[in-house]
Amino acid sequence: MANVPTDERLPLGLEALAGAPAPARTGRWAGHLDVGVPAAAIVLLFAACFVWPTLLPLAKPVGGNIFEANLGPLSPGHLLGTDTVGNDVLSRLLYGGRTSLETALAVNLIGLFLGGTIGALAAYLGGAVDAVAMRGLDVLIAFPALVLALAIADSLGPGQGHTILALSFFAVPVFARNARAATLRLRELTFMTAARLCGTRTWRMLLRHIAPNILPQLLTFGLLSMGAIMVIEGALSFLGLGIALPDPSWGNMIFQGQQSISATPLLVLFPSAFLFVAVLAFNLLGDALRARWNVR
Amino acid sequence: MTATAAPAVSADRLIGRVAALATSPSLRLAARRLVIAVPVLWGVSALTFIVMSVLPGNAAQQILGVQATPAQVHQLELELGLDKPAWLRYASWIGGVLTGNLGRSLASGQPVTAIIGQRLPITVELVVYALAVSVALAVPVALLAARRPGGLADRLSMGISMAGLSMANYVLALLLVIALAVYLPVFPAIGFVPLTESVGANLRSLTLPALAIGLPLACFYTRLLRADIADQMQEDYVVTARAKGVGPWQVLVRHALRNSLFGLLTIVGLNLGTLIGATVIIEQIFSLPGIGQAFLQAINNRDVPLIEAIVLVLATAVVLANLLTDILYAVLDPRIRYGQRPD
Numbered sequence: 001m002a003n004v005p006t007d008e009r010l011p012l013g014l015e016a017l018a019g020a021p022a023p024a025r026t027g028r029w030a031g032h033l034d035v036g037v038p039a040a041a042i043v044l045l046f047a048a049c050f051v052w053p054t055l056l057p058l059a060k061p062v063g064g065n066i067f068e069a070n071l072g073p074l075s076p077g078h079l080l081g082t083d084t085v086g087n088d089v090l091s092r093l094l095y096g097g098r099t100s101l102e103t104a105l106a107v108n109l110i111g112l113f114l115g116g117t118i119g120a121l122a123a124y125l126g127g128a129v130d131a132v133a134m135r136g137l138d139v140l141i142a143f144p145a146l147v148l149a150l151a152i153a154d155s156l157g158p159g160q161g162h163t164i165l166a167l168s169f170f171a172v173p174v175f176a177r178n179a180r181a182a183t184l185r186l187r188e189l190t191f192m193t194a195a196r197l198c199g200t201r202t203w204r205m206l207l208r209h210i211a212p213n214i215l216p217q218l219l220t221f222g223l224l225s226m227g228a229i230m231v232i233e234g235a236l237s238f239l240g241l242g243i244a245l246p247d248p249s250w251g252n253m254i255f256q257g258q259q260s261i262s263a264t265p266l267l268v269l270f271p272s273a274f275l276f277v278a279v280l281a282f283n284l285l286g287d288a289l290r291a292r293w294n295v296r
Numbered sequence: 297m298t299a300t301a302a303p304a305v306s307a308d309r310l311i312g313r314v315a316a317l318a319t320s321p322s323l324r325l326a327a328r329r330l331v332i333a334v335p336v337l338w339g340v341s342a343l344t345f346i347v348m349s350v351l352p353g354n355a356a357q358q359i360l361g362v363q364a365t366p367a368q369v370h371q372l373e374l375e376l377g378l379d380k381p382a383w384l385r386y387a388s389w390i391g392g393v394l395t396g397n398l399g400r401s402l403a404s405g406q407p408v409t410a411i412i413g414q415r416l417p418i419t420v421e422l423v424v425y426a427l428a429v430s431v432a433l434a435v436p437v438a439l440l441a442a443r444r445p446g447g448l449a450d451r452l453s454m455g456i457s458m459a460g461l462s463m464a465n466y467v468l469a470l471l472l473v474i475a476l477a478v479y480l481p482v483f484p485a486i487g488f489v490p491l492t493e494s495v496g497a498n499l500r501s502l503t504l505p506a507l508a509i510g511l512p513l514a515c516f517y518t519r520l521l522r523a524d525i526a527d528q529m530q531e532d533y534v535v536t537a538r539a540k541g542v543g544p545w546q547v548l549v550r551h552a553l554r555n556s557l558f559g560l561l562t563i564v565g566l567n568l569g570t571l572i573g574a575t576v577i578i579e580q581i582f583s584l585p586g587i588g589q590a591f592l593q594a595i596n597n598r599d600v601p602l603i604e605a606i607v608l609v610l611a612t613a614v615v616l617a618n619l620l621t622d623i624l625y626a627v628l629d630p631r632i633r634y635g636q637r638p639d
Contacts, residue, residue: 135332139339142611144573148347150595155351231464235577238466239592258470258581262478269474272467280462287458 036288042281049097061087061095061248083253083267084260087246093274096248100278103160103243104229107167108222114168115175116218120210122176123183124202134180137173153241163242167229178221182214216293223286227279234275250275326622333615337608341393342386344607348600349382358598359403376402389604399601403594408605411590416609418488419575419586422509425502426571427564429510434517434560439548441518442525453518460515465574469508469581476504486583505582509574513567517560524559528552558625565621572610 080089122133149166156162186192186209195209230250236242237251245252250271257267356372357364373379392399398408437457441450477485483504489497528534529552537547576588583589587606594602 135335135339138332138336139343142336142340142614143343144591144607144610150592151347151351227462234464235466239577239580254467254470261470261473265474265478268470272470275467276459276463279464280459283458283462 035284036292039281039284039288042277043285046097046101046278046281049094049101061092080270081266083256084264087248089267089270092248092253093250093270096243096250096253096271097274097278099160099243099247099249100230100233100251100275103164103167103233103249104226106164107171107229107233108226110164110168111171111175111225112218112222115172115177116179116211116214117206118172119176119179119181120183120206120214123180123187124206124210130180133176137176140169140173141177149236150239150241153236158241158244160243163233163236166236167232170232171225171229174225175218175221179214179218182217183210186210186213220286220290220293223282223289227282227286230275230279230282323623326619329622330615330619333619337611337615340611341390341604341608344604345382345386345389345600348598348603349385351598358596385600389601393608398605401594401599401602403597403599403602408601411602412587412605412609415585415587415590417491418584419572419579419588421491422502422505422575422579422584422586423568423571425499425506426510426513429506430513430517431560431564433510433514434521435553437514438518438521438525439553441522442529442552443544443548445526450522454522457515457518460512461519463512465508465512466577466581468511469505469578472504472507473581488582488584501582502584505578505584508578508581509571513571516567517563520563521556521560524556525552528555558628561624561628562621565617565624568614568617572613 080093083089083092118133118137122130148169149163152162152166156165192205192209195205200209233242233249234251234254237249238255240252240255243249243252245256253271254268254275257264257269257271261268356369356376356378360368360372370379377385389399398412400407401411404411437453441453444450473485476482484501485504487501489501491498525548529547534547534551537551542551572588575586576591578584579586579588580592587609590602591606593599594606
């Protein structure tokens, strides 16, 4: 429950929010951006998980031959070997990455649009609307996400769509809080008052004046939350509630590998490494962007 | 009052202090939060109930399994009171909670309070251990990093902590198992030894889980503390201390760190909720009989009274942690304590 009274503290990043260029970063701390470039490259590389499987002559991620189970890395035809049921590990990693990225992206987009709208609207309208919306979000944030995820997985069955639905329930309130804090900071600025005095309608205020100004903060937050959501998706799949076997996801590959962790630790290490590098890349990119746009 | 003159004065001063504390803005904020927390807790419990009753399947079916005939299921439903409408069950549950009765587990028939009393201490011990690990690591590393911003120690620790932050705790848990339980069998991979049996074995069985939770947390705290200390080092009082000729470590530890610890304290308090969430999966990996494991079982069994009670305990823990943070803040920060009434 993020009960930090963010609204009371005034931010440093007002000039950036108002569209002024961020102060040039010089000296020893200019390094922030340099990290962002390789991070972006890695993110793109992972995004290419959508392309790799069609370009590379890979085995199918499911329906492997049980007689080819537990092959080591660099086996003929299986660059990273095979798992305990004979599926190609590299192929599963790439297809699993696709699932992870798709899921995280979908959850983030839902959070961004739905949460962003709720938060901005609550902050802009204020008063009772704000109070009701915020208490509702408080409940959702305090509500253990696991209950909901388990409930959804249990009743609707595990699967990508249901995982996205479950994860959205805790992405939306967090994005909404963020959008609300950013909008509250904007509300008192002169250009907002001017726009209001011109008789601008609410929806136009939201679309033309608020949205472009809170977007940098929400996008930065979204990048940082890409990593977080991939981790949670992994956790759900790990508990057998996210993406169901035999379909691959990094989370359920780790879970599958855990069963034979002392005999074949590589089956845990490969998906773990992929998950780690992907999350790290998103975090670095988010951090670099935060420094660039000077948002909190 | 029968007190003699001297103690009466100090009692008076004590009352003055308490009064100053009670009217401090931070405590009023704490009180307001407590009032807000009540509807939030109620909302959480209602939402849990709604989700659990909308779901197909109930405890009777889960307990008896797929082999059971509809008649058997119906019989057990009658026994457990599951045939009554959901709102009626919720009303009677809430009535029980208000009178301090959390009901009985549907699966085991044990009182819910007994189950929680058995399992909560294990989770609390794990969380405290993890917190201790993280703070014990974060403070010295942050000091070392903040001593020379941009220096080798700084860049190294910031790089490592970024990596640690990107590591999922279940991944770290498995890596620790591979390294310290499979290859170098130093710690047990699974199992739990109660504190009453052997303190050493108990700590050994909790070390890997505590590290899995504590290390990423340490990375988080290190980054926060470093940033805060670096900010403090720009303050006038630090410049004054330096000008007086106080050594660099003295300035860092006695002056900057002291102030930065407040920020850390707040974050630790606010973080407690996430921490408790993390124990669910970590307890599962290391098969620790804590509250997280009970939670997963309860959800699988559709054991609504137990689920409700655990959700309530977790949410209350979060609220209390936030409250305690506020109060500690008021007690520790002289500016808040004596703000109203200079002593």
